[in-house]
Amino acid sequence: MPEDEQPQSCPRGPVDASLIPRYCGPATFARLPRLDEVDSAAVAVLGIPFDSGVSYRPGARFGPGHIRASSKLLRPYNPALDVSPFAVHQVADAGDLAVNPFDIVEALGTVQTEITRLRGAGSKVLTLGGDHTLALPILRAVAADSGPVAVLHFDAHLDTWDTYFGAPYTHGTPFRRASEEGLIDLERSMHIGIRGPLYGEQDLTADGVLGFQVIRSDDYENDGLDSVIERMRRRLAGPDGAGGPVYVSVDIDVLDPAHAPGTGTPEAGGMTSRELLNTIRALVGTDVVGADVVEVAPPYDHAELTGIAAAHVAYELLSVLAVNAR
Numbered sequence: 001m002p003e004d005e006q007p008q009s010c011p012r013g014p015v016d017a018s019l020i021p022r023y024c025g026p027a028t029f030a031r032l033p034r035l036d037e038v039d040s041a042a043v044a045v046l047g048i049p050f051d052s053g054v055s056y057r058p059g060a061r062f063g064p065g066h067i068r069a070s071s072k073l074l075r076p077y078n079p080a081l082d083v084s085p086f087a088v089h090q091v092a093d094a095g096d097l098a099v100n101p102f103d104i105v106e107a108l109g110t111v112q113t114e115i116t117r118l119r120g121a122g123s124k125v126l127t128l129g130g131d132h133t134l135a136l137p138i139l140r141a142v143a144a145d146s147g148p149v150a151v152l153h154f155d156a157h158l159d160t161w162d163t164y165f166g167a168p169y170t171h172g173t174p175f176r177r178a179s180e181e182g183l184i185d186l187e188r189s190m191h192i193g194i195r196g197p198l199y200g201e202q203d204l205t206a207d208g209v210l211g212f213q214v215i216r217s218d219d220y221e222n223d224g225l226d227s228v229i230e231r232m233r234r235r236l237a238g239p240d241g242a243g244g245p246v247y248v249s250v251d252i253d254v255l256d257p258a259h260a261p262g263t264g265t266p267e268a269g270g271m272t273s274r275e276l277l278n279t280i281r282a283l284v285g286t287d288v289v290g291a292d293v294v295e296v297a298p299p300y301d302h303a304e305l306t307g308i309a310a311a312h313v314a315y316e317l318l319s320v321l322a323v324n325a326r
C-alpha cells in the first residue's frame with residue numbers, strides 16, 4: 001500500500017534519501033510531509049516570512065525558505081539524544097504564513113491567530129522566522145492557554161528596549177511588550193548569549209526590572225558549558241523548583257558571526273554552534289511548549305552557514321520535544 005494511503009497509525013517521516021536524492025523535490029523542513037498530507041501533527045513547523053520590524057540589515061523575510069533549503073541534510077536519528085525525532089510522533093511542515101508586510105499590528109494579529117489555530121488543533125509550534133518581532137504575537141497565543149511562561153531567550157541582544165523612533169513593535173522590543181502584557185513568568189525567564197555595545201548602562205538596569213536573568217556570551221568561556229547549563233536549568237525550575245511551561249526563542253545572532261553571518265544585527269564575540277546545540281539538548285525534561293528560530297537573513301549568508309546552523313537548532317529543539325513526548 002503506498003505510504004500516502006497508509007492509515008495514520010505511525011508517523012509519516014521524511015522523504016527517504018535512499019530513494020529520492022536530498023537535492024530533489026520541494027523543500028519542506030527536513031523533507032518532512034506537509035501538514036495537509038497528514039491527519040494531524042504533534043509538532044507543526046511554521047514559516048513566517050516577515051522582517052518589517054528590523055532596525056538594521058533586512059532580509060529575514062527570506063529566512064524560512066533558506067532554513068528549509070539548508071535542512072535537507074538532516075537525518076532521521078539524533079545520536080546526541082538517542083532519539084529519532086520524526087518517528088516518536090508526527091512532525092509536519094505547516095508552510096509559510098502570509099502576513100501584511102506594511103502593517104505590523106495587523107501582521108502580529110495574523111500570527112497570533114494562526115499560532116492559536118495550530119495549538120488548538122493539538123500541535124506544538126516551532127516557528128521559523130522572520131525577525132524577532134514575531135516572538136510577541138507567539139507569546140500572546142501561548143500564554144493565552146498556558147498562562148505566563150518562562151522565556152528562555154538566546155540572543156546577543158536584550159530585546160527589551162521600549163521603542164524605536166516611537167514604534168512599540170520591533171525586533172528590539174518583543175520581550176518588553178510581553179513582560180508589560182503579563183505573558184512572562186518573571187521568576188524563571190532568562191537571556192543567554194548577551195554581548196556587544198548597548199545604548200547605555202540603563203539598558204541593563206531596565207532589563208533587570210522586567211524579570212530576566214542574564215547569562216553573557218563570555219560566561220561560556222569564563223565558567224564553561226556545564227556551568228551555563230546548570231544555571232539555565234536552575235532558573236527554569238524556578239524558586240520552588242517546580243518548573244513550568246517554557247517558551248524557547250532563539251535569535252540566530254546569538255551565534256558568533258563566524259557561525260551565523262547571515263543575520264541582520266551581528267555582534268562579535270558570540271558562542272559556537274556546538275555550545276548552542278549542547279545547551280538546547282539540556283532542555284530535555286523541561287516543559288517546552290513552543291519555540292522559534294529567528295533573524296536568519298539569507299542575503300548576508302555564505303555557503304548556507306547560517307541556514308545550516310538554524311536548521312540544526314530547529315532539529316535539536318524537535319529532538320527535545322520528541323524525547324519529552326516518549
Ligand SMILES: N=C(N)NCCCC(=O)O
Pocket residue numbers: 055132157159161171172251253264265295
Ligand atoms: N536582532 C534583534 N532581535 N534585535 C536587535 C536589536 C538591535 C538594536 O537595537 O540595535
Ligand SMILES: [Zn+2]
Pocket residue numbers: 155156157251253254265295
Ligand atoms: Zn539579536
Ligand SMILES: [Zn+2]
Pocket residue numbers: 132155157159171251295
Ligand atoms: Zn533578537
